[in-house]
Amino acid sequence: MEMRAVEDIAIGQDLTPPLPPLAVVLNDSALSSHCSACFSTLPPHPFFPTTLQNLSHVPKNIPTPLYCSPRCSSIDSPLHFSSGEPYLLSLFLQSPPATWDDSSDLRLSLRLLYIFREHLKECSFLPSFPGSTTSERRLLLGGKKDYSFQQNQNVAGPDDYLENKEEQRENMKSCCHNDIVMERIAGLMTNRERLIFGENRKDQFRGSYEEDNLKENRENREGSCESTESVSERIREGAELMAKARRMCLDEDGNVEKQEEFVVEEMVLCLVLTNAVEVQDKSGCSTGVAVYGTAISWINHSCSPNACYRFSLGLENNEQPRLRIVSAAKMLDPGNGNCLMMEGDFQHPFSEQNLYGPRIIVRSIKAVNKGEEVTIAYTDLLQPKEMRQAELWLKYRFSCRCQRCVALPKTYVDYALQALSAANSDSPKSTINKMEKLSLNFDDAINDYLSHGDPKSCCMKLEHLLSHGQLLDELLEPKEAKSPPKLKMHPFHHLSLDAYTTLASAYKVQASDLLALNYEAGSLKLEAFNMYKTSAAYSLLLAGAVDHLFMFESALVASVANFWINAGESLLSLARSSLWDSFLNPGPNHIEFSSFLTQKCNWCCLTDTSGPNLMQLEEIKRQISNCIANKTSQVWGMLASESNFLRLIQNPIDFSWLASAETSTGLHLHVAEPVVEKGCIPLKAGACNDEVGMNLILLGIHCLRYGRLLSAICFGLSAERTTTQLIEFFKESG
Numbered sequence: 196m197e198m199r200a201v202e203d204i205a206i207g208q209d210l211t212p213p214l215p216p217l218a219v220v221l222n223d224s225a226l227s228s229h230c231s232a233c234f235s236t237l238p239p240h241p242f243f244p245t246t247l248q249n250l251s252h253v254p255k256n257i258p259t260p261l262y263c264s265p266r267c268s269s270i271d272s273p274l275h276f277s278s279g280e281p282y283l284l285s286l287f288l289q290s291p292p293a294t295w296d297d298s299s300d301l302r303l304s305l306r307l308l309y310i311f312r313e314h315l316k317e318c319s320f321l322p323s324f325p326g327s328t329t330s331e332r333r334l335l336l337g338g339k340k341d342y343s344f345q346q347n348q349n350v351a352g353p354d355d356y357l358e359n360k361e362e363q364r365e366n367m368k369s370c371c372h373n374d375i376v377m378e379r380i381a382g383l384m385t386n387r388e389r390l391i392f393g394e395n396r397k398d399q400f401r402g403s404y405e406e407d408n409l410k411e412n413r414e415n416r417e418g419s420c421e422s423t424e425s426v427s428e429r430i431r432e433g434a435e436l437m438a439k440a441r442r443m444c445l446d447e448d449g450n451v452e453k454q455e456e457f458v459v460e461e462m463v464l465c466l467v468l469t470n471a472v473e474v475q476d477k478s479g480c481s482t483g484v485a486v487y488g489t490a491i492s493w494i495n496h497s498c499s500p501n502a503c504y505r506f507s508l509g510l511e512n513n514e515q516p517r518l519r520i521v522s523a524a525k526m527l528d529p530g531n532g533n534c535l536m537m538e539g540d541f542q543h544p545f546s547e548q549n550l551y552g553p554r555i556i557v558r559s560i561k562a563v564n565k566g567e568e569v570t571i572a573y574t575d576l577l578q579p580k581e582m583r584q585a586e587l588w589l590k591y592r593f594s595c596r597c598q599r600c601v602a603l604p605k606t607y608v609d610y611a612l613q614a615l616s617a618a619n620s621d622s623p624k625s626t627i628n629k630m631e632k633l634s635l636n637f638d639d640a641i642n643d644y645l646s647h648g649d650p651k652s653c654c655m656k657l658e659h660l661l662s663h664g665q666l667l668d669e670l671l672e673p674k675e676a677k678s679p680p681k682l683k684m685h686p687f688h689h690l691s692l693d694a695y696t697t698l699a700s701a702y703k704v705q706a707s708d709l710l711a712l713n714y715e716a717g718s719l720k721l722e723a724f725n726m727y728k729t730s731a732a733y734s735l736l737l738a739g740a741v742d743h744l745f746m747f748e749s750a751l752v753a754s755v756a757n758f759w760i761n762a763g764e765s766l767l768s769l770a771r772s773s774l775w776d777s778f779l780n781p782g783p784n785h786i787e788f789s790s791f792l793t794q795k796c797n798w799c800c801l802t803d804t805s806g807p808n809l810m811q812l813e814e815i816k817r818q819i820s821n822c823i824a825n826k827t828s829q830v831w832g833m834l835a836s837e838s839n840f841l842r843l844i845q846n847p848i849d850f851s852w853l854a855s856a857e858t859s860t861g862l863h864l865h866v867a868e869p870v871v872e873k874g875c876i877p878l879k880a881g882a883c884n885d886e887v888g889m890n891l892i893l894l895g896i897h898c899l900r901y902g903r904l905l906s907a908i909c910f911g912l913s914a915e916r917t918t919t920q921l922i923e924f925f926k927e928s929g
């Protein structure tokens with residue numbers, strides 16, 4: 196299945212109304228901070244579950260879902276208890292499973308399994324799924340006696356189907372050897388066979404591949420043989436836990452036989468692994484996981500997608516668009532009733548409460564023609580091709596054949612994400628080995644910060660790796676101690692991009708740790724100030740490097756928007772910091788800050804409060820990025836001064852200097868010439884006589900504005916702050 200546009204659609208438009216999930220759960224870590232029904236942040240006195248179930252059966256001392264209102268509690272808690280979720284949480288706590296570190300996918304699967312069975316009991320006939328409807332019905336309802344269904348006495352319950360346990364098992368097995376039943380439940384693909392057994396029986400790779408792609412696909416698949424086993428082991432362990440939880444919920448002992456098969460649980464778990472999307476809050480942090488209906492779950496992946504999605508927690512008052520995508524099958528045959536039933540018409544038992552859970556909205560990030568396939572990204576698009584392919588194969592068992600993946604030679608972006616600088620003169624084979632080791636060394640350095648809370652060691656190691664491309668064991672015995680540092684990791688390499696993200700955060704943490712230590716000590720203040728500076732510089736470098744790649748791959752818009760916003764906030768926080776008082780007199784803190792935000796920039800539409808008209812997007816983008824380039828050239832020297840690595844970067848926005856750094860070693864990295872117009876007219880500085888500080892503020896405002904403009908493309912104008920809101924924001928944070 197795939198989804199197509201029903202009409203021509205411009206960039207930055209919603210393709211769906213906000214669609215409610217079939218089922219949704221919070222991550223384990225968000226259970227105590229967010230409402231389990233609507234995902235909003237919990238109030239100081241949250242509400243507990245109101246349940247219809249017999250509470251005496253529910254295990255004690257397990258995390259309880261909390262709610263923002265009695266209404267949310269009454270919507271969600273019956274499902275929480277009926278599905279067996281509390282028992283799964285208790286099993287998780289008693290003996291944490293080896294292959295699952297968070298229970299959310301398993302709890303989501305339990306909820307879906309319950310919902311599917313409720314739905315089947317309420318329908319006198321199954322929706323027109325292709326294939327044997329009877330076997331699907333038998334498969335899902337043929338489980339053990341389920342007391343939670345007793346309320347529906349007037350419809351056929353599971354017991355009416357199969358009383359005998361052996362018969363149930365045999366029936367499940369036979370159902371599962373029916374291809375069609377294995378493939379889908381409620382129209383959603385389970386992918387169970389491929390996930391558990393590796394290759395599909397039908398060779399999905401047969402076809403018109405170019406030789407190179409065939410070879411590469413084979414290598415990716417061979418490389419993941421071992422991981423196929425670990426994936427199936429994980430599914431098996433998860434399904435067993437689900438089965439135990441369901442049996443405990445049914446007032447049984449929860450024992451399962453050693454060789455028992457948990458086919459139904461496996462199918463629903465595989466459906467979750469194949470279709471679930473990670474729910475994120477406004478700041479991009481993952482809060483939970485959800486499965487949506489076919490309108491969303493039938494959207495395929497591309498590494499250069501034309502759409503993205505966002506979540507909406509409240510009711511959006513503005514006019515809601517209709518569904519502007521349909522399945523390819525329906526597009527070809529609009530009268531096809533089978534398809535009609537499958538497209539968004541599946542109603543779960545809680546459908547009257549259509550406000551349940553965070554709703555999803557799909558949005559175009561490129562212009563889409565009528566009839567064109569609508570695609571989204573299942574993976575991080577800032578990974579090079581081989582990494583994306585390996586991840587997609589591991590998680591979904593398909594080889595992506597999108598335009599970006601089949602391009603020969605590779606696209607510029609994929610080339611750049613793996614490029615080494617010309618200073619590297621090793622043979623290709625030793626380069627591959629070295630890169631593998633380097634990658635481990637980067638992971639190790641980042642781990643110092645993330646797992647061991649040691650930002651200082653992390654920064655030291657990462658900067659050394661970035662500027663020398665030298666393995667850490669070489670670091671102990673420097674071979675070329677006297678030679679000047681050379682830029683060996685390319686600034687666009689994916690490891691470099693990861694490193695900038697970590698460095699921006701680790702320097703900021705170090706600075707606040709220092710200030711917390713002793714705010715009054717002058718030397719510490721200076722050190723902290725320098726760390727804030729370096730952190731802002733890394734944020735700017737990250738935004739500049741990804742913006743360069745964005746010029747060649749417009750699907751990177753969501754990432755680049757985020758990086759510009761972070762850079763803007765980081766630069767403005769630096770400019771607003773009271774630490775300036777110690778080193779600059781008078782510092783930019785003395786400037787009437789809001790006057791900067793309200794002044795009109797002569798070269799771009801900085802103070803356009805009505806929000807950008809997306810039709811003029813290209814022009815606005817060009818103007819703002821010119822201002823950014825201009826201001827950057829005036830502050831970069833100051834920002835980069837404390838880091839050996841950053842001093843090697845001549846300009847973090849305009850990378851034309853790299854072309855000359857690429858010497859004669861056979862690597863010809865094409866570096867685009869950025870469109871930079873000189874002579875951005877400075878805003879009127881008012882009483883300010885500190886040029887650096889003023890430029891820093893102007894740069895920060897432009898970065899923020901540019902990031903918000905790009906973010907409006909992916910997430911809508913509501914995500915874009917007006918100038919007035921910006922002033923409020925900085926008044927609060929100042």
Ligand SMILES: C[S@@+](CC[C@H](N)C(=O)[O-])C[C@H]1O[C@@H](n2cnc3c(N)ncnc32)[C@H](O)[C@@H]1O
Nearest residue numbers: 196384386469470492493494495496591593595
């Ligand atoms: C969420 S579903 C997408 C809809 C799916 N095509 C269907 O028929 O229901 C995810 C599954 O679709 C398939 N898929 C998605 N994108 C694909 C792509 N670019 N190439 C091949 N298969 C893809 C994979 O089997 C994947 O596990």
